[in-house]
Amino acid sequence: MKTVLSGLWLALLIVAHAAGEPSLRAYLSDASTRVDVPVQLQIEVIDGTPAGPPGFTVEGLAINFAQESRKLEALNLRATASVIFSYVVTPTRAGNFVIPAVAVTVDGRSYQTPALHLNVAQNSAGPSGTPASDQPFFGELVVSKEVAYVGEQIPIELRFYFDRRIIYQPYPQGQLPIIEGDGFVTRKYPEPVERRQVVNGQEFKVVIYKTAISGVKAGRLELHSAYQEFLLRLPYVRHRSDAFDDFTGQLPFPDLFDSGPRKDVKVETNGVAVEVKALPESGRPTNFSGAVGQFEIRSEADPVQMQVGDPVTLRVEVRGSGNFDRMEAPQLVGAAGWHAYEPTDELATSDDVGISAVKTFNFPLVAEAQVTQSPGAALSYFDPEAERYVEVKAPAVPMNVAGPAVVRSTPSVAEANSPAPGPETPPSVDEGLRDLRLTPSPTVSFTSILDRPAFWYAQLFPAAVLAAFLVWQALNRLGQSYGPVLHYHQERRQRHRELASGDALTALAAACRLIELKPLIRSRGRAPYRQAEYLVDHGQAPENLRRELKALLRRQEALAFGRTRTDSPWPEEERRIVRDAITRWEALP
Amino acid sequence: MTGLAHELFQPARSRLHGRPGFCALLALCLLLTGTIGAETLWESAGRAYQTGKFEEAKGDYLQLLSQGASSPALFYNLGNTWWQLGQKGRAILNYRRALALEPDAKDAQANLRHALRQTGQDPPPPFRTGVSFFTDVYPVAASAAFWVAAFALAVSLISRHASVARRTRTLAAVSALVCLLSLGLCAYAGYGDKDPHGAIVLPASLDLKVGPAFSTRIAETVGEGQEVTIIQERGAWTLCRSETGLTGWVPSNTLERIVPQ
DSSP, X not given: OHHHHHHHHHHHHHHHXXXXXXEEEEEESOSEEETTOOEEEEEEEESSOXXXXXXXXXXXXXXXEEEEEEEEEEETTEEEEEEEEEEEEEESSOEEEEEOOOEEEETTEEEEOOOEEEEEEOOTTHHHHSOOTTSSEEEXXXXXXXXXXXXXXXXXXXXXXXXXXXXXXXXXXXXXXXXXXXXXXEOOOOOOEEEEEEETTEEEEEEEEEEEEEESSSEEEEXXXXXXXXXXXXXXXXXXXXXXXXXXXXXXXHHHHHSOXXXXXXXXXXXXXXXXXXXXXXXXXXXXXXXXXXXXXXXXXXXXXXXXXXXXXXXXXXXXXXXXXXXOOOEEESOTTEEEOOOEEEEEESXXXXXXXXXXXXXXXXXXXXXXXXXXXXXXXXETTTTEEXXXXXXXXXXXXXXXXXXXXXXXXXXXXXOOSSSSOOOOOOTTSOOXXXXXXXXXXXXXXXXXXXXXXXXXXXXHHHHHHHHHHHHHHHHHHHHHHHHHHHHHHXXXXXXXXXXXXXXXXXXXXXXXXXXXXXTTTOSOOOOHHHHHHHSOOOHHHHHHHXXXXXXXXXXXXXXXXXXXXXXXXXXXXXXXXXXXXXXXX | OHXXXXXXXXXXHXXXXXXXXXXXXXXXXXXXXXXXXXHHHXXXXXXXXXXXXXXXXXXXXXXXXXXXXOOHHHHHXXXXXXXXXXOHHHHHHHHHHHHHHOTTXXXXXXXXXXXXXXXXXXXXXHHHHHHHHTTTHHHHHHHHHHHHHHHHHHHHHHOOOHHHHHHHHHHHHHHHHHHHHHHHHHHHHTTGGGOTTEEEEOSSXXXXXXXXXXXXXXXXXXXTTOEEEEEEEETTEXXXXXXXXXXXXXXXXXXXXXXXX
16 A cells, blocks of 8 residues: 555656646744744645755744655646645744745755744743643633723634544534623634644644624723533544553543543633723714724715616725724715615625625615715724724715706705704604504494395395386286286176176177177287177177077167167066077187 | 392483483483593503603503404504514504505505515515405495396396397496406405404414424424414414415414404
8 A cells, every 4th residue: 555655656746747846835833922832834845855854943943843744736637746844843932033044955956945934922921821732622812902992893812722633523513612701792703713733842733713802891801711612532442551652641631531432521711801991082073983993985876877856876885894883874975965865784794703894885865956976975983003083084976967956855864864953852763664643543343344244134125126126017017918808807797797687778788798808808808809790790600699699789779779769677588598699609619 | 239230220210211311411421531531542642652652552552452442543553553662473463454444544555565574575466465455345346236237137128118228238238247357356355354364473483383282393484474374273272374375283372363353
């Protein structure tokens, strides 16, 4: 296996040599450190074969060669082979050191590394602040400044060191460090970075959380400590006597390894104090936005050609570093002729912590008159470096607004930002809501109209009207159809009564009429009227009945128009004969 | 106690029985007293709201509601008050109630749209809103059109004048079309905002469970102010259907029906 790797190394080296000239890099694991806190120096020879690790010394720094390693990389189909010489640099005194260029012989030629700078601070924290490099794990809290203003963002680093052979993970998973203390606000934690660092000749894996805190009140801000729980384990378990022979030469935490491969531990850092100063009252502008830091401002508008009444968006961009979360919107200046609404804002951070960012305020504007430029924007903030209030301004954007002026109905943001004229401040109500109704309205039922009996009862009225109308029409039609028939039947009954009880003239007249009624009744009034004599002559009566009926008709004519009228009673026999004839006439089909 | 009350009030009733004028005056006085009291409560609620005392305003409006004054203006103002108190679900509920009683209330429509946007919901499409807001009109229109068509048809069948018959037949046909259209809208809109099964989600987030127990799996999570349809109630749990069509059980006290029961 080793032979194969060596062969591969040589092949890549040959390819790398063919690709180009060798190059050198040198870098420190940390550009600043403290006395007795070592850093790692690495000299990397790329695409070349060095003669060996160069030796060099610097006054005030103990530089010891640690190891030589090799690295193969293939990027964009280009292979590079590197040889890395690692040194442990341990400062013995404070100061700014320059590690000079070191000559390295590569492939028979001499090359120079770049010079490196190392800033070494006095170990002022004393024994308690010194990272306990004799322990397999420990924590460190690094604060960038010891004096700050209220609201000023103070970058801090939480470093958790672990021996290089310890495998760790935050426990519970996703848990973030907790800083003990009060009177400050911590920004969000970005993803931690991990790197390797040599401390006192011992290599550690370091988990670094970078964030920022800001004091919320003036006074001494005590950060007692920060801690995080980790679940630690060794990649494999060996017998105690073998496991730590090459670790530190002793048993650093016997409980951990005795109890098994995993254990959760609380890694705690040192404490730090920061003096938080209040923002100065003198010189504070009335339009102070609450921002603390360094900022720049610029603005742009779109569109720049429009009619009066058209909307336009004024984008005011605030860029810099500081407490963007506390920053209020910039004030619009020179807003005459404009109706400005409440702006919306969006934040785009340019670092992991969120100290450096760009906050954009979008002001919706409506031109109310012919104006030639947009409103300008002004932001007032406190600069902690200069220790004074600063106002930055974005100039107005030239614009072309045409058309007649309009009348405003609601106050603009520019007016709202100005001091209130009255002593009372309006209540805090949601601007998006329409206001209350001042007059009560009558009580209304939730019952749907389909569920109201009144609706269905109301249907009965037109139904009844329609039914009555139809019945009336039907009766009318019925009357028109059966009226004459009923009348003939009524007359027939009347004539029969006259035939039965009247005098001769009346009875015979009734008999004549009964002869005429028979076809009318049979045809339900549709047959044309015919005189009795015609009916007898043209009817289907038998001959004897026809003779009797004709005799009856002559007798009736004689009595009606002749001089043989008599007041004597009509003989019953004759009446019977007539009645019999009429009966037979009516019985004819 | 009943007997004592009977004895106490019986003479008075006997005396009043013969004095109808006095009775009418007394009734008028009682009515006026009640009206003035209600208006005072209404005005005090409005004043409390305007001065930012939203809790006080809410109490007054709820008291009015308990007195049976379920008017569109009361629900609208109560919606505004709940909104100011941060109870967005209850605000949406009361705007919906106001619109159920007064569908063309522009202020309630605007505030409902605002509340829905603020809770991350899309306002209902204008057509659907317009159709469902007038659910009480369609049955009336269908009924009126039906009877006009019926009368016109009857007249056209009976009339002996050709021109009258032709005109009434045309009227009957048009009325029948209007009736069918109204019935279609009626079927489409249903009860609209007066649907007795409609309810609003009150908490900021509500899990629809597969079964009526907290330990069961979550079928869907609905947000504050969303409308659900109640399917069944079983003890302290309610089976409902969300706007996405999924059904699930929720604790009954996390919903409130749009149409009060």
